[in-house]
């Protein structure tokens with residue numbers, strides 16, 4: 413494969429991650445899915461390599477990664493396990509991106525410094541029972557009480573919500589119309605009044621705990637508000653824009669992993685006296701799978717380059733294109749990989765059925781692909 417615009421440090425990181433995946437992720441990938449087990453041991457491995465906290469700048473004690481590094485790491489890990497890829501760069505969405513972009517210097521020193529140690533887990537809480545695509549309809553409320561804010565409400569489907577040390581919680585702090593009046597708080601999950609419910613039972617990404625969380629008079633110090641009061645809808649949109657390419661990266665990795673499995677199987681599987689790889693019907697499928705994945709990869713690393721060069725014009729639409737195109741591609745590619753395996757592909761003895769189950773979530777979370785199309789179309793129509 414082409415090396416795109418990767419710099420030497422990106423290639424070095426990618427090679428280190430490949431070796432780590434072979435040693436630590438590949439041996440447990442099927443088992444964490446089978447047992448729906450959160451791989452705590454990977455927290456240590458990833459933390460020691462700087463992979464949970466990749467995006468923390470060097471001046472705050474972090475590895476100083478960029479969007480390209482985060483995506484390369486996720487792509488490599490997702491070739492073997494989407495669940496493990498979701499754990500990598502865990503601190504980006506819930507802590508690093510909001511604090512780097514909207515936090516005060518004191519918040520940066522404290523939280524980025526903590527993240528840099530490589531043992532912190534975080535989550536983001538936006539979604540509620542009545543609030544999915546329509547973020548501004550959220551019902552969770554926070555009111556000011558002296559030097560604190562007191563939060564009440566419930567959120568659902570919170571990824572890593574049961575293991576996170578800190579959760580970025582979005583709540584309405586005034587009854588302003590629509591997007592106005594929403595604020596963001598970094599909540600320490602040890603705070604009195606915070607709790608979570610039982611784990612959601614999911615089709616895929618097993619080993620990644622998703623839970624409902626409950627905030628019952630959760631009191632947080634005023635300094636835990638991230639960004640200006642009432643303006644966090646924009647914080648939310650901005651961190652989604654920056655994180656959506658990483659969903660694209662996971663999807664590209666998953667698709668490549670499925671292609672590699674299907675290609676190897678097609679070479680080995682004998683029917684009508686020859687490997688099925690010799691049949692044009694299979695060759696055309698494999699070629700389409702690789703072509704679509706390569707197109708998604710080109711789009712992905714073009715988008716990461718934009719971000720790393722701070723070229724923000726049209727970035728939101730570009731991030732939505734990557735998330736949408738790569739995840740639609742991964743779903744199609746994983747389904748075709750199962751088809752190439754035939755009956756064996758439907759069995760749990762082979763990993764491709766897991767890839768097909770895991771692929772689906774990428775079309776749904778961090779904004780459904782219908783929402784991504786809406787963002788893209790709005791950008792086009794604005795001219």
Ligand SMILES: CC(C)(COP(=O)(O)OP(=O)(O)OC[C@H]1O[C@@H](n2cnc3c(N)ncnc32)[C@H](O)[C@@H]1OP(=O)(O)O)[C@@H](O)C(=O)NCCC(=O)NCCSC(=O)CCS(=O)O
Nearest residue numbers: 538539545547569570571591646649650728777778779783
């Ligand atoms: C549907 C949406 C794309 C847009 O929602 P709205 O139509 O309600 O809002 P707008 O009128 O477009 O915008 C209001 C306001 O915000 C500004 N804005 C909009 N987009 C951006 C942006 N990308 N960056 C900065 N600012 C932005 C816009 O200019 C307006 O400001 P003014 O009023 O003009 O000043 C949106 O609601 C959306 O993306 N929905 C999807 C939500 C989503 O992705 N949810 C997923 C949750 S997280 C997850 O799934 C992870 C799993 S988990 O929960 O653990």
